[in-house]
Amino acid sequence: MTHFIDSIRTTMRERAGDVAIVQLGGTVTPGRDVTYGTLAEESNALAAALAARCAPGSTVGLVAANSVAWIEADLALLMGGHVEVPVPLAFSAEQAAHLLGACSVVLTDDEGLRRFEAWRAAAPQAFQSMPCLSIGELVEDAATVTARALSIGTQADRVCKVIHTSGTTSAPKGVRIRVNGLDALLASLWRHASRDEYVRYLNLVPFSLLIEQVTALYMPFAAGGTVVLPPVGEAPLGDPGAVAADKLALLRRACPSAVTLPPSLVEALAMAADRLPDLDTAALCEALFGRPTAPLIAAGGAPVAADTIRRLDARGITVLQGYGLSENSSVVSWNTRAENRIGSVGKPLAHVECKLGPDGELGVRSASLFAGYSGSDPSACHTDADGWLWTGDLAEIDADGFITIIGRKKNLIITAHGRNVSPEPAEASYRSVAGVADIVLLGEGQETLSAYVLTAPGVDQARLRHELERHGERWLSGVERASTFVFEADAPALRASLFTVTGRPRRQDVERHVRAKAGATATHQP
CATH class of the missing domain: 2.30.38.10 (Luciferase; Domain 3)
Structure with missing residues (x-):
């Protein structure tokens, strides 16, 4: 059986001169193109360096930004038969220690090393004895590529990754992913997508998410396409400080043939299209995507309001x-x-x-x-x-x-009147209102629902309250509508404390935060 990693290795060999990765240039750092030949050389060198330090089957942590180094490490770990544990840089020291505890070594790039050192300073006992190796230095030190490193990838089914997924505690669950499972998934996805659609994929969310590894790396590489990375230092969506609307310029610049968007960026895209009502489909796509046709746009991670998707669909997107x-x-x-x-x-x-x-x-x-x-x-x-x-x-x-x-x-909310409310669809609907960065509905045991609203910069909260009330009256049933709203300006610290790295609200933490905020307000009343 040919595994997906072996198919990618074939692409690297047969299309050595084609561009595999484009890292866009920024205000501080220049851009960089990486050919399939260079990607193969550096990934194999890293696999060889790891083979000298870790036996196949070893559990290896990966702490790095969305970078060329992250991609090389991922391919090297797959080729070397290791179990990869990618950790989001947005994790706290406690969360990172929980996932990395079983690792024999941790691989980092420059930004990952800075984050790892911060974790070590915060929790020295958890990280003090954990070896940390630079991806770039390992590649440079590997003078030759060994036959052993090149031959390990083709083997029977095995666990190849441990992927974090959010739980109800501060310790994320580790999901053990199988090579054959990824093979089966990719085979099914290719039944509904063409190679031409994956010739140029724009990366927007952390590579530590498995869906992004599948759609941003394995599908474009299998198609012989190009993965486009944002400029060095630009935070992916889901990291503190990243704002969906700020990625619209990146969409225009990258001219992607395929993207996978979180709900926040689908909403931002619909609002951008609404601001250009007089353009036909080709002109609108040029304005939004830098190309006359829309890319293949997949959306997931949380519900997107159906009305938002219909508005885009009516414009040909x-x-x-x-x-x-x-x-x-x-x-x-x-x-x-x-x-x-x-x-x-x-x-x-x-x-x-x-x-x-x-x-x-x-x-x-x-x-x-x-x-x-x-x-x-x-x-x-x-x-x-x-x-x-x-x-x-x-x-x-x-x-x-x-x-x-x-x-x-x-997450089911049961009101004081015994009505059952699933908050996610109503939250998705409210999120389509301009000015709402995020929203969480609360109301367990209460007569009516309340909403905690994170607002975009510069929003007039009184006006936004009016818009949310109008939206609820038009689009939501009486039991789904919030009767009161608590507003707070969106900020990285709030995101980190109240939401998971994948953007899901920690509902109990939000509830405690809202109660504390209400108590502080009452204390300061004259």
Whole structure:
């Protein structure tokens, strides 16, 4: 069997002179083009250097920015038969220590080393004895590429990665990903995408997310395409300080043929299109994407308001919403160009089966399911004796097989009147209102819902309150609407303390924060 990493190695060999990676230049650093030949040479050199230090099967941490070094390390670890543990730079020392505890060594680039040293200063006992190696120095030190390093990639199914996924505690769950699971996933995705669509992919979110590894690296490299990286130092979406609207200029500059967008950037894109009402589709695409046709746009991670997708669709820009979870090696279902039902997350991929439990919980069974967790958490998904993974997501499946996600089973709000409210769809709807950076609905045991709203810079909160009330009256049912709003300006510190690195709210922390904010306000009343 040929694994996906072997297919990428074939591309590197056969298209050695083609550009594999473009790192865009910034105000401080110049741009850089990396050919497939250079990528193969440096990845193999790194694999050789690691083979001299770590046996195949060793668990190796990867702490690096979205950089050429990150990509080289990822390929080297796959080729060398190691278990890779990529850690988001936005993690706290406690979270990083939890994931890296089993690692024999940690690989870093310059920015990753600075973050690792900060973690070590904050938690010296957890990191003091952990070896830390520079990716760049290992590549330079590897004078020759050994046959051993080049031959390990082709082997039977194995665990190749441990990917973080958020839980209900401060310790993220580690999801153990299988090589054969990624093979099955990629084979299904290619049934709905063409190689031409992945000739130029723009990276926008952290590589530590498995979906970005799949869509930003493995698919473009299999297609012989080019991965476009933002300028050095520009934070990806999901990192503190990164703002979705700021990425619109990057979309124009990169001219991508494919992107995967988080909901915040889909909203920003729709608002940008609304500001250009007189342009036809070709002119609008030139203005937004730097090309006369829209790229392949996939969206996931959280619900996107159906109205937002319809507004873009009416202007000739198709957004294909999907659904996934790390426990299935990312994608479970996806709308496609051939079958796109706005408001749904599409049909299951070819290798995936889905069904609903008695309470509406979505069950998934597939060839890409994970090999278990590296830790435990109350939010861990349960796999039954028949191989069905119970996701914790409430869903509906229509007669044609399209899946609609209703919300998280454990996020269900039960009001004082006994009404059940799944907050996620209403939050997605509210998020489409200009000026809303993010929103979290609260109201367990209360007569009505309240909303905690992070506002964009310079927003008039009184005006925004009025717009949110109007939006709720028009688009949401009475039980879904918030009756009170608590506003706070969006800030990196708030994001870090109240949201996960993938942008999901820590609802209990938000609730405590809102109570503390209300108490402080009451204390200071005259």
